[in-house]
Amino acid sequence: MAVADIQLLLPLFVSFLLMFRGYSSLSSEGHFVEHVAFFVFGDSLYDPGNNNYINTTTDFQANFWPYGISYFHPPSGRFSDGRLIPDFIAEYAGLPLIPTYLDPRNNEFVYGANFASGGAGALVESHAGFAVDLKTQLQYFGDLEKHFRQNLGDSKTDQLLSDAVYLFSCGGNDYLSPVGNNDSVLYPYTHQQYVSMVIGNMTDVFKGIHEKGGRKIGITTVVPLACWPSIRAGRPGNTCNEELDIISSLHNQQLSKKLQELEKQLEGFMYALFDLNTEVSKRMKNPSKYGFKIGDSACCGSGPFGGIYSCGGKRGVEEFYLCDNISDYFFFDSNHNTEVASRQFAELFWNGESSVTAPYNLKTLFQGTD
Ligand SMILES: *[C@@H]1O[C@H](CO)[C@@H](O)[C@H](O)[C@H]1NC(C)=O
Ligand SMILES: *[C@@H]1O[C@H](CO)[C@@H](O)[C@H](O)[C@H]1NC(C)=O
Numbered sequence: 001m002a003v004a005d006i007q008l009l010l011p012l013f014v015s016f017l018l019m020f021r022g023y024s025s026l027s028s029e030g031h032f033v034e035h036v037a038f039f040v041f042g043d044s045l046y047d048p049g050n051n052n053y054i055n056t057t058t059d060f061q062a063n064f065w066p067y068g069i070s071y072f073h074p075p076s077g078r079f080s081d082g083r084l085i086p087d088f089i090a091e092y093a094g095l096p097l098i099p100t101y102l103d104p105r106n107n108e109f110v111y112g113a114n115f116a117s118g119g120a121g122a123l124v125e126s127h128a129g130f131a132v133d134l135k136t137q138l139q140y141f142g143d144l145e146k147h148f149r150q151n152l153g154d155s156k157t158d159q160l161l162s163d164a165v166y167l168f169s170c171g172g173n174d175y176l177s178p179v180g181n182n183d184s185v186l187y188p189y190t191h192q193q194y195v196s197m198v199i200g201n202m203t204d205v206f207k208g209i210h211e212k213g214g215r216k217i218g219i220t221t222v223v224p225l226a227c228w229p230s231i232r233a234g235r236p237g238n239t240c241n242e243e244l245d246i247i248s249s250l251h252n253q254q255l256s257k258k259l260q261e262l263e264k265q266l267e268g269f270m271y272a273l274f275d276l277n278t279e280v281s282k283r284m285k286n287p288s289k290y291g292f293k294i295g296d297s298a299c300c301g302s303g304p305f306g307g308i309y310s311c312g313g314k315r316g317v318e319e320f321y322l323c324d325n326i327s328d329y330f331f332f333d334s335n336h337n338t339e340v341a342s343r344q345f346a347e348l349f350w351n352g353e354s355s356v357t358a359p360y361n362l363k364t365l366f367q368g369t370d
């Protein structure tokens with residue numbers, strides 16, 4: 001019997017449910033079980049439509065056709081044809097779709113909240129003024145924490161926050177945004193200095209989550225931006241940008257090292273690091289092995305490799321094409337993968353082996369290790 005039916009039959013039960021709606025739900029046996037809340041932070045790989053509600057430009061929005069075409073009607077604002085990694089993770093964890101924090105229609109966040117914003121980076125300078133940077137996302141989470149403390153009290157809030165899983169996608173825009181300004185990418189910083197700044201700011205946010213009582217973090221390596229369709233389309237001969245390759249490798253090495261340090265430093269800190277970079281590279285190089293026909297070009301866009309970011313025709317360039325069969329493609333637009341690819345990634349993030357997601361996978365973080 002569905003929870004809704006029980007509520008209709010048993011009004012007394014309803015008030016009990018409402019008291020505990022903070023973080024309880026009914027198991028199939030009718031016992032109360034606590035669910036694990038899910039908070040999502042980051043960039044367009046996770047943005048469920050927060051950018052629909054900020055003052056930005058259509059470069060940083062995707063709430064128009066054909067975005068969402070495989071799943072969301074009308075388009076939600078996700079930068080894909082359908083669902084994203086956190087949408088599948090929520091499903092595997094038995095949670096509803098996690099609400100978009102900035103959508104004014106949402107005001108209950110007991111299952112969690114999604115703060116991610118397309119274009120966002122760890123550095124406030126990355127696409128400043130057009131996206132909600134990671135630090136501001138943490139502030140929003142702080143506002144929500146206060147709201148929980150007022151509504152649920154301290155002990156239930158502490159429990160909710162320490163059981164919760166916090167998912168991150170961050171870094172890509174910190175490396176992409178300077179490329180648009182100057183091909184000599186990170187001037188005046190060395191690669192090492194710049195990557196350290198990005199990782200330093202991400203670390204500040206992880207520590208911020210930990211201070212508020214969060215313990216379990218899921219994060220991915222940064223994707224192989226060097227051969228992104230949007231990067232190749234802007235370069236003579238449509239070559240890959242090797243400098244971006246060097247920088248993303250450096251980022252991924254430093255991230256992994258930093259997480260190992262935090263595990264030792266921060267009490268109770270646990271993490272799942274999913275090697276998205278490797279998984280994306282494999283699909284771009286060998287698409288047919290993963291059920292795709294095309295691994296290097298976008299389904300929706302224009303120009304070489306569909307690399308001009310014109311999907312939807314609202315970003316200054318009106319002409320674009322849309323492929324016939326979206327699931328044949330790894331890339332939906334010149335910067336973002338298709339729903340089919342997100343589902344594959346989510347499965348590996350959820351229960352992948354330690355060669356892919358380590359030291360824990362998300363399933364373990366959600367279920368707890370005790
Ligand atoms: C939105 O941004 C534009 C350009 O940055 C600015 O001119 C405008 O005043 C902003 N509008 C609001 C409501 O903040
Ligand atoms: C781009 O970076 C180089 C240094 O790497 C610098 O000399 C040049 O002035 C920069 N160009 C612009 C437009 O900022």
Ligand SMILES: *[C@@H]1O[C@H](CO)[C@@H](O)[C@H](O)[C@H]1NC(C)=O
Binds near residue numbers: 124198200204
């Ligand atoms: C965070 O980024 C800013 C630039 O936005 C930089 O000045 C600062 O040093 C960085 N913080 C850390 C801890 O690296």
Ligand SMILES: *[C@@H]1O[C@H](CO)[C@@H](O)[C@H](O)[C@H]1NC(C)=O
Binds near residue numbers: 291293325326328
């Ligand atoms: C789309 O592609 C998938 C995978 O290649 C295939 O299974 C499906 O039949 C195709 N659909 C259409 C309408 O061609």
